[in-house]
Amino acid sequence: MNRFLIVYHSKYGSTKRYAEWLAGHLEADLCTGRQLKTVNLSQYDAVLYGGSVFAGTISGFGKFLKQADSLPDLPLIVFAVGASPVNDETAQAVRSANLKDRDVPFFYLRGALDLASAGLFDRSILRMIGKSIRKKAPETRSEWDQTLLRCTAGEAADWTRPEAVVPIVECALAL
Ligand SMILES: Cc1cc2nc3c(=O)[nH]c(=O)nc-3n(C[C@H](O)[C@H](O)[C@H](O)COP(=O)(O)O)c2cc1C
Missing domain, CATH: 3.40.50.360 (Flavodoxin domain)
Known part of the structure; x- marks a missing residue:
């Protein structure tokens, strides 16, 4: 081999x-x-x-x-x-x-994505991204948007x- x-x-x-x-x-x-x-x-x-x-x-x-x-x-x-x-x-x-x-x-x-274990800088970036997704109309949010929203709300994903x-x-x- x-x-x-x-x-x-x-x-x-x-x-x-x-x-x-x-x-x-x-x-x-x-x-x-x-x-x-x-x-x-x-x-x-x-x-x-x-x-x-x-x-x-x-x-x-x-x-x-x-x-x-x-x-x-x-x-x-x-x-x-x-x-x-x-x-x-x-x-x-x-x-x-x-x-x-x-x-x-x-x-x-x-x-995987887990806000709780992310560093301060990464956490603030993810929160900012979550904020910008919440401004979008729900029907225009992609699957990735939905995932990010759940993760920025504190749901860990692996x-x-x-x-x-x-x-x-x-x-x-x-x-
Ligand atoms: C600040 C930040 C930016 C990220 N950007 C992206 C991205 O552009 N595309 C993506 O698919 N995942 C992105 N992720 C998710 C990471 O790629 C994912 O958590 C990955 O599992 C990290 O790998 P590691 O555990 O080996 O560090 C991002 C995560 C953080 C915290």
């Missing part, structure tokens, strides 16, 4: 959970974006990068690319973890905003599921 490295960036733990599930399936090594500078990438056959989505951006991905670009031939799979519902539109939007025209396999997974990593595992094993 190929030797895999999974690099992840997770603020509240859901991306870490997915990275650990993937590591279990692929017998992969795991490291955070910060630990990456101590890792010799050339010992791996492929790298998987996973980052949480904040304001549309895959966290740590820009930094990771600078390091991974020194090994341009290393196969790469990217997964992003956000609270928006999983659908083609979301996946495409996150992909094109972050990967631009980079032609690598990309997966979007759903994480959509992480171990089986969601199966397509990523299949993709990695087919490299």
